[in-house]
Amino acid sequence: MKYVVITGASAGIGEEFAKQLAQQGCHLILVARRKERLEALAGQLFDKCQVKVEVIAEDLVEPGACERVANHIADKGWQLEGLVNNAGFGELGKFDQVDLQRQLNMLQLNVACVVDLSHRLIPALKRSYLAQNQPSFIINVGSTSAFQGGPNMSIYFATKAFLLSFSEAIHEELKTDGVDVSVLCPGATATEFADVAAMNDTNLFKAGAMNVQDVVKSALENRKKAIVIPGFRNKLMVWAGKMSPRSINRKVAHFWVGSGH
Numbered sequence: 001m002k003y004v005v006i007t008g009a010s011a012g013i014g015e016e017f018a019k020q021l022a023q024q025g026c027h028l029i030l031v032a033r034r035k036e037r038l039e040a041l042a043g044q045l046f047d048k049c050q051v052k053v054e055v056i057a058e059d060l061v062e063p064g065a066c067e068r069v070a071n072h073i074a075d076k077g078w079q080l081e082g083l084v085n086n087a088g089f090g091e092l093g094k095f096d097q098v099d100l101q102r103q104l105n106m107l108q109l110n111v112a113c114v115v116d117l118s119h120r121l122i123p124a125l126k127r128s129y130l131a132q133n134q135p136s137f138i139i140n141v142g143s144t145s146a147f148q149g150g151p152n153m154s155i156y157f158a159t160k161a162f163l164l165s166f167s168e169a170i171h172e173e174l175k176t177d178g179v180d181v182s183v184l185c186p187g188a189t190a191t192e193f194a195d196v197a198a199m200n201d202t203n204l205f206k207a208g209a210m211n212v213q214d215v216v217k218s219a220l221e222n223r224k225k226a227i228v229i230p231g232f233r234n235k236l237m238v239w240a241g242k243m244s245p246r247s248i249n250r251k252v253a254h255f256w257v258g259s260g261h
Contacts, residue, residue: 001052002079002128005029005069005121007060007113008087010037012191013141016216017084022049024220029078031069032087033059054078060087060113061105070120080124081134085114086141090156092257103155110159114140115166122179129178137180137223140167144187144234147241148249152257160185164227171226183227184219186210187234210234 004021008014010032018028022045030038035057042053056072058065073080088110091098118138125136143157146164150157167183174181188209210231218230229235241249 001027002081003027003029004082004084005031005080006084006086007031010034013189013212013216014086015041016212017086018045020216020220022051025051027052029054029056029073031056031058061108066113066116066120069117079128080121081128082137083121083125084139085117087113090153092152094152095154106155107159111162114163125179126177135178135180139219139223140183142183142185144185144238146185147238148253150257151250151254168226180224182223182225185227185229186215187231187237189215
């Protein structure tokens with residue numbers, strides 16, 4: 001029996017990954033802070049899909065959390081076939097006006113935790129391929145914000161740029177080891193992310209958000225690709241950004257994460 005690990009699985013994109021993977025018959029290890037929500041989701045998935053769902057309640061911002069997750073998986077002898085690094089958050093506001101600790105936590109969750117957990121679990125994903133000659137996978141949840149600097153969300157945009165570069169690199173490194181690595185780069189998506197980041201009033205979300213089901217479906221269908229950009233509008237925005245100078249792109253980004261008032 002092999003499992004897929006999903007971080008940030010209690011809501012939004014992470015929860016939808018859990019639902020769609022369970023529908024495909026995958027056994028799951030769900031990781032997030034909110035144990036009650038994880039257990040409720042685990043029960044729903046077992047009842048509906050008859051898959052095994054394990055729950056690990058950890059705040060991945062806390063020191064040593066990723067190590068504890070990896071050790072728990074090893075101690076239980078759970079074999080792996082996939083890892084979805086989804087946990088993360090954003091914060092709207094000028095860099096010097098947003099609480100420093102909040103931004104350091106963002107770096108920890110969006111970047112350091114992805115590196116930490118991936119490094120610890122890649123050996124298990126390699127073993128999975130060797131045992132059954134079936135590719136395992138890593139999906140890192142990035143954003144279209146990875147492709148430019150982001151005034152009013154400087155740290156968040158920077159973390160997603162890191163994920164884009166990091167994912168592209170290990171996509172190439174792990175090809176011959178049977179581990180498919182992709183970075184999912186959605187634009188505005190209808191989840192609780194906008195509430196947490198205080199972004200509901202921005203031009204980006206006022207222009208409309210993609211539904212989470214289509215975002216996750218695209219990620220799973222294209223997980224052999226290094227970069228997955230779901231939705232025509234998102235693809236168009238990224239393409240247009242590649243054609244424009246960075247001085248223009250950061251002004252466009254400033255507009256989209258600015259208020260419509």
